[in-house]
Amino acid sequence: QSALTQPPSASGSPGQAVTISCTGTSSDVGNYNRVSWYQQHPGKAPNLLIYEVTKRPSGVPDRFSGSKSGNTASLTVSGLQAEDEADYYCTSYAGGSNWAVFGGGTKLTVL
Amino acid sequence: EVQLVESGGALVQPGGSLRLSCAASGFNFNVYSMNWVRQTPRGLEWVSYITSDTRTIYYADSVKGRFTISRDNDKNSLYLQMNSLRDGDTAVYHCARGFQWAFDYWGQGILVTVSS
Numbered sequence: 001q002s003a004l005t006q007p008p009s010a011s012g013s014p015g016q017a018v019t020i021s022c023t024g025t026s027s028d029v030g031n032y033n034r035v036s037w038y039q040q041h042p043g044k045a046p047n048l049l050i051y052e053v054t055k056r057p058s059g060v061p062d063r064f065s066g067s068k069s070g071n072t073a074s075l076t077v078s079g080l081q082a083e084d085e086a087d088y089y090c091t092s093y094a095g096g097s098n099w100a101v102f103g104g105g106t107k108l109t110v111l
Numbered sequence: 112e113v114q115l116v117e118s119g120g121a122l123v124q125p126g127g128s129l130r131l132s133c134a135a136s137g138f139n140f141n142v143y144s145m146n147w148v149r150q151t152p153r154g155l156e157w158v159s160y161i162t163s164d165t166r167t168i169y170y171a172d173s174v175k176g177r178f179t180i181s182r183d184n185d186k187n188s189l190y191l192q193m194n195s196l197r198d199g200d201t202a203v204y205h206c207a208r209g210f211q212w213a214f215d216y217w218g219q220g221i222l223v224t225v226s227s
Contacts, residue, residue, distance in 0.1 A: 003154075034211075034212035034213075036212070036213035036214070038155075038214075044219075045205060045217035045218060045219050045220065046155070046205075046214070047217075048213055048214060048215045048216075051210065051211050051212070051213035051215075052211055052212070052213075055211075057215060089154065089155050091155075091157070091213070091214075093212045097169040097170070099146070099157060099160040099169045099212075100146075100148075100157035100160075100212075100214075101157070102154060102155045102156060102157060103154070104153070105154045105155070
């Protein structure tokens with residue numbers, strides 16, 4: 001199962017909005033509304049931000065939002081803050097025993 | 112507070128074996144599916160999945176036939192038996208709780224190094 005495709009880097013200034021894309025295929029992202037997004041700060045475990053494309057776990061700020069169009073899912077971070085600087089990963093269910101396929105990760109820099 | 116704590120990581124030679132453990136606390140372990148996810152400088156890779164009742168188990172193609180996931184609900188523990196280890200298995204291994212086709216809590220991870 002091939003990994004999902006994410007841009008290696010993204011950046012924005014405080015207060016701006018940034019969108020990170022996650023491109024898969026009709027076998028994973030395009031076929032299931034089971035995309036999730038994770039934030040990881042250096043030396044820390046990943047933290048769930050978004051599940052089932054658009055849903056936020058309790059405690060995740062509404063500045064983080066998810067969407068999907070065709071084979072591409074997106075994470076938008078609005079009102080960028082310094083603490084948003086981190087690595088972001090997407091993942092999708094890929095059917096049958098292919099429980100999860102991850103993107104390669106995007107390093108978000110807050111300028 | 113949900114806590115997941117991995118143990119058992121080590122330096123092991125190619126072809127060797129290792130057993131990882133994950134101790135869970137702060138939630139009803141026996142109703143949740145669990146996963147192992149590994150991380151290298153290249154990123155995250157899902158490794159294995161097990162349902163709460165152990166009836167369904169999945170593996171990534173890269174570890175199928177070499178790794179075995181298991182759990183002991185009485186001990187609130189998850190395990191990963193790793194055999195025929197390869198250089199490419201070198202990674203930090205995280206246990207992660209399953210939630211709606213996502214992973215809602217993660218352990219800090221344990222380092223496994225495969226090298227001669």
